[in-house]
Amino acid sequence: MRKILAGVFSGLFLVLALTICSGGCQGEPPRSAEKPKVAATIFPLYDIVRNIAGDKMEVVLILPPGASPHTIELTPQHVRRLENSRLVFRIGHGLDDWTGRFTEFLEDGKAVIVDEGVELVSAGEEQHGQEDGHAHNGVNPHYWLSVKNAQIIADHVLEKLIEVDAQNEQTYRNQAALYKDRLQHLELELKQQLEPFQGEELITFHDSWVYYAREFDLVIVGNIEPFPGRQPTPRYLASLQEQIRRYDIRVLFSEPQLSSESVEAFVADLGLELYVLDPIGGVAGRESYIDLMKYNTNTIVEALSHGRE
Secondary structure: OHHHHHHHHHHHHHHHHHHHHOOOOOOOOOOOOOOOEEEEOOHHHHHHHHHHHHHHOEEEEOOOOOOOOOOOOOOHHHHHHOOOEEEEEEOOOOOOHHHHHOHHHOOOOEEEEOOOOOOOOEOOOOOOOOOOOOOOOOEOOOHHHOHHHHHHHHHHHHHHHHHHOHHHHHHHHHHHHHHHHHHHHHHHHHHHHHHHHOOOEEEEOOHHHHHHHHHOOOEEEEEOOOOOOOOOOHHHHHHHHHHHHHOOOOEEEEOOOOOOHHHHHHHHHOOOEEEEOOOOOOOOOOOOHHHHHHHHHHHHHHHHHHHOO
C-alpha cells in the first residue's frame, strides 16, 4: 500500500512540476512575453490606434461594426474581450460613456478620452435656425470626423502607447509620423474635392457632421432626428420642412447605424433624394479611417452635384 501511495504522490508531483515549468523553468528558454493589450470604443478610433501600435500591441474594438454608439447594449462578451487591456481609448462627452460600466473590471487598465488639444464645439452651435436642433448636452462629441482632429488624436494616442510600452517608443513614433503624413495628404485631397461646394447647406441625419462641415466649409442647417434613435415629432418635421424650403435643399443624408424609416415617407413626399453618410465605418469599403472619410466625401460630392442638376 505504501508503495502504491508513493507512486501516486510521485505522479502528482510530476504533473505539478510540468504545469509550473510550462511557464518557463530555469535552464529552458522562457516563453515570449505577451503583447500589451489596448482597446478603443469605436472603429475610427480603433483604426487610428492600430496604425500607430502596429504589431507591437494587441488592439481590440469594442463597438461592433454597423452598431451605433448611441444605442449599444453591453454584454458580458464585451467585458471578456477587454480582459487585461492596459488602456481603453474613448471619445467621451456622452458618446461612449457606457465604458464606465466595465472599466471597473480592468485590473491595471484605465479609460483615456482622446480630446486633448481638440477645439470642441458646443452641441447645437453650428445649427442654423431649426428648433430643438441639438442632440447632446454640452459638447458635440463627433470630433473624429475632422481630419485635422484625427491628427491631434494620433498625437495623444502615441504618448499613451509610449507610457504603456516605453521600450518600443521609437517604433511608435515612426509609425505615428507615417500615419499623420497620410492624414495630411487625405486632408488636402478632400479639400480639393469639396472646394466647388464651399458654403453649401446640408441637412444630415443627426448632429454627427459639425466638425466635418467646419473643416470643409459646408453649413449644417438641420438634422432629421433631434436625438439619435428619437422619432421626430410632427412639429419638428414641420420645422425641418421650413429649412428645406428656405435653403432649397434637394438631398438629405441618413446614417447606416440608425433607422431612417421614420422619415422615408417625408423624403418621398417632398421629392428629395436620400444619401447615406457613415460616421463609424468598419464595414466593406470603409475598412479604415481614411477609406471612411473618402467614402463620405465622395457621397457628399455626388449628392450635391445631383442637387445642382
